[in-house]
Amino acid sequence: MARDTTHPPQQTEDRPASTSRRGFLQLAAATGAAISVGRSAKALTDLPYPAGDLTDEKLVDMYRTILRIRWHERTQADEMLSNPDYRGYNHFYAGQEAVATGVCANLRNSGPRNQLDLVYSSHRPSGHAIAKGVDIPKMVAEMDFRATGMNGGYGAEMHIADPDVGFAGADGMIGPAPVIASGSAFAFRARGSDQVAVVFAGDGNYAAPHFHSTLNNAKILDLPLIYVCENNLYHQYAHYSLSCPHEDIATAAAAYGIPAVTVDGQNVVEVYNVAKEAVDRARAGGGPTFIEAKTYRYYNHWGAPGATAGELGAFGYDPLAITHFRPEKEVRAWMQRDPVDIARRILVEWGIVDAARAAEIEEEVKAEIAAAFEWGLSQPFCTPEDGLKHVFAEGTVPARQFG
Amino acid sequence: MARDTTHPPQQTEDRPASTSRRGFLQLAAATGAAISVGRSAKALTDLPYPAGDLTDEKLVDMYRTILRIRWHERTQADEMLSNPDYRGYNHFYAGQEAVATGVCANLRNSGPRNQLDLVYSSHRPSGHAIAKGVDIPKMVAEMDFRATGMNGGYGAEMHIADPDVGFAGADGMIGPAPVIASGSAFAFRARGSDQVAVVFAGDGNYAAPHFHSTLNNAKILDLPLIYVCENNLYHQYAHYSLSCPHEDIATAAAAYGIPAVTVDGQNVVEVYNVAKEAVDRARAGGGPTFIEAKTYRYYNHWGAPGATAGELGAFGYDPLAITHFRPEKEVRAWMQRDPVDIARRILVEWGIVDAARAAEIEEEVKAEIAAAFEWGLSQPFCTPEDGLKHVFAEGTVPARQFG
Amino acid sequence: MAIKSWMYSVLEAVQHEMREDPAMTWIFELTPPVASNPGKPVINLETEFGRKRVVNTGIDESWMASAVIGAGLAGSKSATYIPYQGACMPFQVIQNVAGKLRHKTGGRAAVPVVWIIEMTGQTPGFGGQHSCYEEDSYYMHIPGVRTVVPSTPYDAKGMMHAALRSPDPVVYLYPAGLRTLTEEVPDEAYEVPLDKAAVRMEGSDLTIVSSGAGMPGVLEAAERLTGEGASVEVIDLRALNQMDTETIVNSVAKTKRLLTVDQSYYTLCPGAEVIARAVENVDGVRVKRVAFPDAPPPASPEMFLWMRPGPDNIVEAARALL
Amino acid sequence: MAIKSWMYSVLEAVQHEMREDPAMTWIFELTPPVASNPGKPVINLETEFGRKRVVNTGIDESWMASAVIGAGLAGSKSATYIPYQGACMPFQVIQNVAGKLRHKTGGRAAVPVVWIIEMTGQTPGFGGQHSCYEEDSYYMHIPGVRTVVPSTPYDAKGMMHAALRSPDPVVYLYPAGLRTLTEEVPDEAYEVPLDKAAVRMEGSDLTIVSSGAGMPGVLEAAERLTGEGASVEVIDLRALNQMDTETIVNSVAKTKRLLTVDQSYYTLCPGAEVIARAVENVDGVRVKRVAFPDAPPPASPEMFLWMRPGPDNIVEAARALL
């Protein structure tokens, strides 16, 4: 959809409108306060530089990606809550969509394998996977353990991977993924490639000993690694302040001499911008960057306890949490700064699409996701004997359960 | 020996002499430059506060401890170089004596077990062991695998331990010791004891993932842990700058919000002072401290290659080092600021002992060490079957080598 | 005495020992030391003993495992609960430090600590990295550490008492799938030894040896085999290191037929050791081994449930031996 | 062809593969990839390939092991040399990540990496933490990883080629005590398979199975037994996982007597697996197992040398079986 550049968004300051793309965005950035929701929208006002290379198409794409992640989650949550035959599960990412989206929009997500940027994910992978461009129907099938799923039903949620789009995969363990990602970055540098490796890791990962290995070696060896710390305040039921002495985890990274920034993880353009700087630097041989995105998840740590079919988020105390839990009003407060809303408002306020078209896009995405679930959940179950395959590149291992 | 407080050391500045202990030491500290050797003795001039609680006896004791470590090493090196029957080995500590000595002089090294401060050492343990007060003859026997050695010949150099003096022991592995030491500190805090745990670890330990675990948990839990980083510039053959982005490793610790200082590791009083502050803080519940002692070892990483019987230090390139080595002139330069010389000069210049008495003490120590070797090397060898003991607290495990 | 769940029984033992010994500590990560049981008071170690003694750490099993070693060396009995996801994070420090400490110091160091290490592989759908029932083999090869794996709430409590009172370091494997078991468990403290197997059923035709999460399936299979007229002897290893050779050998000397059952991978599963000890000591034994194939556990329940040894597999393998 | 040392032979293979593949990397810590051999050019990978491809890291075996996994996932063949002191630091990431990657992704991920893991226990006087010859058991229980242990310079080179060309991750155990061995080794590239045992001596009375550092002692003992008139078959396992069952079973079916020899601790030493496979497949086999006791290796040479299985022990155990 064409954007009417002669129609600047409402202004709170008296500044001349500009028809140059760059100027327009600067202006748009400056007007953020006008469209903020509830709290001062640092997100839209403090852009470190205008997202000068963001075409309308890219902005719409990012909105669509955020919606895909959101509706994949909501649909899956509804399945979990109301379809007794559904066997999948998830560590929901709802609330954090702008992080994966803003970062991955900077990456090479298709093309020959040896050109792709690699994304390493965590136990909370479906948002990262969608942002990196995996086939959603196949992921849906995978999460319900179907033979034609993205990983043949071997992996399921916490272990999905799609090398074809450079999604190196989920890693269910806290600790190893960032170190392994740094190894990919090491390989890129060794072979003179301008690929970059990105790892998404939670605030919980900070305490793992691997955190030090990752950052120290990334710095020492000048690796094209982007460490995206999604600080959603909690690891499982514990607040991050219980295991981290820093208010900003980025402080820890800065100590190594690594460029480290914190960013409002709810605003996709802001995330995009800091990620762009990081990716550009890494591609140019400038070494690692640490990005801490301040964000929040709307569901509890795992699954859908506390959630209601048809509604976004989980409320009430997490029944799985015994001695620690997060306050319900904290969840509701964060939902006021929803990444979907913010992305939509950016599009509308910047005049890229109008509200009707934005709603239409959301309906398109909903339909796409519904179709993905329909396809995914109609796929065949796995063949038991296939469990003996893929241990090694060739052959099968012997069955041993029969004695 | 009585100190003549009316006879102040030579002064380079015009300051009134004081007969108060505190004043005297302040003065003495200020005069350090006069007794410096070759390079400006930051060591003696920059004492952060006067070593006000240091009695003459303690100062002499520290001198004696330094000498014990030194002569134990020199005697052992000579054994290695000229006695074909000698089987022991060492990672020599010569050059670093003031670090262990200054730190351990602040600790509780005798008394009931549940009052002792604990020292965790590294693969370079004999200096720490002597400073903590182990029985030297038994250690000598242990290092030559004798049945009556400190650890019955089971451990030998890199695995010695003496719980009776709170020497928790050497740990031949790089990484675990600091984390384990933090566990002792955790136990002290949990049971309301004012004991402290001290770990000595090399610059090489910085890169280990355990470094992060140790400091992070020490900070978060406010543990009475003192991490003494002996930065002797090299781990094995690699300069620490190859694996650490900080000029001062203390910077890394400071990032956690842990009080972190660097200290001239060649000056025992300066080490004593910073350690005192750390120990006092830890005992009072004030949490951890990181001390980086800048120091140097006179021998190569392991054993006596490059050394000559009867001479201190090893010169020429380490034949064990293939692609990396340290320059000989660096060794010689550091030997100009020898911890034995500096300790001796402090005693003499501060009027605690005169040069003749200082020399006499050295002779006493030499004799003591000679006797330790005589006793140690006349001890019986181990009984083969005893290898099956001490696997568990009770009993022996079966022999399995006979089929 | 009351019907108690596994976790309640275990925490009863821990609570008892912590009351006895004010220096004792407990370190956990995401499994709070809290349990309730019908008709019994809630146990919450964190609130009862306070956060100096009962600590919730960050996600750093290496620290947890190392910290209890340090606490032990400082003279404080100490235990930590390692969730299954981190089951091998502490491996090196247990293998190359803790297990060697007493011996390398000539008996002068004691490490009176317990690592409760969760094992899983009981939940279909949790595959790959989240489904490991393999630690039994890794940990039982370590000398100087007692590695045990109880299979009932009664043993779980008694072995926890024994582990916490032992002067030796203990790897106490906890097959998380057994958390649903309940049985009569005494309220008072008692010990179940850390080096004795249990004969769960006596018989003369065939010896079946298993441990931990393998036991419920073995007992079910043994019932069925008994119904078919076979006389089956069932041994629950309980102690993996030091293994109770005598109980195995006595049984096999009688039955001359041995079936081992493991949820661990086939190659070097505990059953391999059982078989080797049996045939080293008794001639003419016929053996079979049922185990998880040498493949990671797939997520798909269809694949996983087919691969994990169950009662049907055990019955069939037993029939082939009888 | 020339008489070459172990390390020279291995680095020849690495050098060859790195010349073939400009993306291949090598990560080391304190053992520089440098070797010389009489009459041959010095090999120095660091100077030849530069510090972008050949990296000397800090003391962080966890990073080294993980980095090669990441390199492999990025499509670069990669190898790392882990010194024996750090032999189990990378354990978790090999066990719970690398070994499971291909399977959990349904075959979509490949980890073409080699971890050269030093084992020791060959140097009397280096006890406790510095004397571990036990990793064979730990690593061979991991599915999805090929664990091998060559025992001759010829195999060392051929298996290094095979490992570097393998699409599977390979734990390549290197018994450092064998570094003094030399033999005729071809200059050109060749492969020795990663899943085949070698019959080192043929015979009909007794099968002796060992691997790695156990082999020189076994061969010496076999010579002596042959001198005494016994017909001994000697098998060098080479592949620990997947183990070559066929070669073992064929031999034992013939000899009906099996002696396993390991420097690993007795409980769950590789020999336990050999014995279990043998008796599962062949009835009426008499077995014996020689291994290091379940005790950490003491520093004292008197204790250590008595405990470590040597030719005398092997000869005696064999005589008792014959």
Ligand SMILES: Cc1ncc(C[n+]2csc(CCOP(=O)(O)OP(=O)(O)O)c2C)c(N)n1
């Ligand atoms: C080594 C290890 N220990 C424990 C766990 C269990 N676990 C899974 S997710 C999680 C919390 C992670 O928190 P964070 O990194 O903040 O990510 P978030 O869940 O908030 O996205 C924990 C403890 C694990 N997966 N791996």
Ligand SMILES: Cc1ncc(C[n+]2csc(CCOP(=O)(O)OP(=O)(O)O)c2C)c(N)n1
């Ligand atoms: C985990 C581990 N990896 C490797 C080694 C081998 N190693 C022994 S000492 C040493 C160097 C240690 O250097 P540093 O910490 O600076 O202590 P220094 O020798 O200088 O006293 C290394 C790499 C080890 N002991 N442990």
Ligand SMILES: [Mg+2]
């Ligand atoms: Mg989090």
Ligand SMILES: [Mg+2]
């Ligand atoms: Mg050093």
